[in-house]
Amino acid sequence: MSTTSRKFTALAVAGVAALVLAGCSGPADDSGSGDGEGDKSITLGVVSGWNDMTDIANLYKYVLEQEGYTVDIKELSEIATMYVAASEGDVDVFSTSPSTIHKQYWDEYKDDLEIVGSYYEDASIYLAVPDYMTDVQSIEDLSAAAGELNGTITSIEPGAGVVSTAKDVTLPAYGLESTYQVQTSSTAAMLAALKEAHDAEKPIVVTAWSPWWANSTFDLRKLEDPEKAYGDPYTLDMVATKGFADSHPEVAAMMKDLVLDEDQFNTLDNAVYQEFEAGQEQEAVASWLEENPEILTQMEAALKG
Numbered sequence: 618m619s620t621t622s623r624k625f626t627a628l629a630v631a632g633v634a635a636l637v638l639a640g641c642s643g644p645a646d647d648s649g650s651g652d653g654e655g656d657k658s659i660t661l662g663v664v665s666g667w668n669d670m671t672d673i674a675n676l677y678k679y680v681l682e683q684e685g686y687t688v689d690i691k692e693l694s695e696i697a698t699m700y701v702a703a704s705e706g707d708v709d710v711f712s713t714s715p716s717t718i719h720k721q722y723w724d725e726y727k728d729d730l731e732i733v734g735s736y737y738e739d740a741s742i743y744l745a746v747p748d749y750m751t752d753v754q755s756i757e758d759l760s761a762a763a764g765e766l767n768g769t770i771t772s773i774e775p776g777a778g779v780v781s782t783a784k785d786v787t788l789p790a791y792g793l794e795s796t797y798q799v800q801t802s803s804t805a806a807m808l809a810a811l812k813e814a815h816d817a818e819k820p821i822v823v824t825a826w827s828p829w830w831a832n833s834t835f836d837l838r839k840l841e842d843p844e845k846a847y848g849d850p851y852t853l854d855m856v857a858t859k860g861f862a863d864s865h866p867e868v869a870a871m872m873k874d875l876v877l878d879e880d881q882f883n884t885l886d887n888a889v890y891q892e893f894e895a896g897q898e899q900e901a902v903a904s905w906l907e908e909n910p911e912i913l914t915q916m917e918a919a920l921k922g
Contacts, residue, residue, distance in 0.1 A: 656864060657686045662699050662711035664774070665692050666804030668829055669853055670712050672885050673736055675898040677710075679906070680916045681868065694803075697722055697776040703858050704729035709865075710857040710872070717851040718742060718778025729859050734872035737828065737853040737882055742779045744770065744787065745825035747811075748836040749818050755841035756791050763796045765820045771810050772824040775801040779824040782847065790846040799824070811835055828882045830890040867920050874919040881909060 661677060663670040678688040691708055693699050700722040702708040715723035715732065723730070746753050753762050770788075772780050780801055788794040802810075807823060808831065814821035815835050825837055855872045862869035877885070885905050893901035906913045 658689075659686055659865065659868065660689045660691050660707070660709045662691050662693060662702060662708035664696055664699055664804075665694055666773070666808070667696075668831075668886055668890060669737070669740075669826075669882075671898065672882070672889050673712050673853075673855075675889065675902050676885065676905075677872070679899055679902040680871070680913065680920070684917070684920055686868075695774050695776045696778070700726045700730075703856060706858045708858070709861055710855055710868075712736070712853055713856050714740065714778065714851050715854055715856060717848065718782055721781075723856075731857050731859055731862060732854050733857045733862050733869045734855040734875060735852040736855060736872070736875050737877055739850045739879065740827060740853050741847065741850045742782060742824065742826045743842065743847050744783065744822055744840045745832070745837040746820070746822050746840065747815050747818070748838050750820055750838075753820075753822070753840065754838075755843065756787065756793075756846070757843065758840075759791070759793060759822065760796065762820065762822075763793075766797075766822055768797050770797055770799045770822050770824065771807050772799050772801050773804045773807050777824075779826060783824050787842075787846040790844045828879065828886055830883075830886045833883075833887075834891070867922060870922065871916050871919040875912075875916060877912075881912065884908070 659677075659681060661674040663674050674690050678690060681688050691702070693702060693708075696713065696719060699708065699711050699713070700719075703711060704726040710733065713719050713723075715727075744756055744759075750762075752758065759766070770783055772783065774780070780799055784794075784799045788797055788799075811821060811823055811831070812835070813819075822840075823837075825832065825839070827839075831837065857869070885902070888901040888905040889898055892904065
């Protein structure tokens with residue numbers, strides 16, 4: 618079985634894996650610190666199949682555990698649920714984009730949350746097609762391609778920002794709301810549909826984002842957006858339950874200090890999803906840090922103050 622095939626098999630069982638991922642930290646300990654005197658248990662949240670969250674959570678887990686912390690990664694099914702979990706203290710920290718595609722959730726729960734860092738500054742969402750679909754270069758071209766695409770944009774979980782943006786902003790901006798429907802499912806299901814179409818060179822349009830390992834694996838082409846429906850690039854932030862920075866100041870300092878550039882994140886993403894199997898995320902991070910020792914040095918220095 619090829620590496621890519623193994624990845625899709627792993628993604629297909631991610632829901633089962635989520636059932637056995639347990640553990641969350643207790644209430645924030647006001648005396649906690651990185652000096653070993655206070656609470657050194659951290660729960661990091663990820664949405665099943667979301668690569669950016671998985672990558673960064675495993676990076677933090679690896680470094681923190683090297684420094685004596687106990688780190689659990691709690692996997693949930695949707696981003697909306699993640700905001701609820703963090704606001705209630707069931708998840709300590711997770712990565713998201715509260716200023717743009719997840720603003721609705723931030724606005725609802727922000728009184729119980731805080732931003733402790735921004736680790737990527739040039740993220741984006743868009744519609745994409747495989748490179749072999751040469752007649753579809755722009756979102757405008759989707760009108761003429763509605764027949765071959767069955768009027769369907771293949772997408773992920775219903776609560777995701779890429780879904781609401783496609784439905785509520787992008788399709789209306791191009792007059793496509795009566796021609797196309799956004800078909801929601803899960804990230805794993807969308808990837809499976811993309812793989813099936815890609816292998817057979819059949820037409821498909823998906824909601825996509827950057828950074829994301831699938832862009833290179835499937836030779837996806839970002840569709841031009843002359844109406845600027847998708848807006849400007851945005852940051853990927855670390856959002857924590859309220860009071861996290863006070864109870865874990867060294868961890869918060871490390872998260873505030875870390876910013877990855879495009880090449881750094883793409884190589885981390887590739888290590889996690891292509892070079893290693895599902896379940897070997899920590900091995901993938903260790904391998905990546907061997908190639909990027911300056912990142913490890915930086916993170917450890919920030920953590921130790």
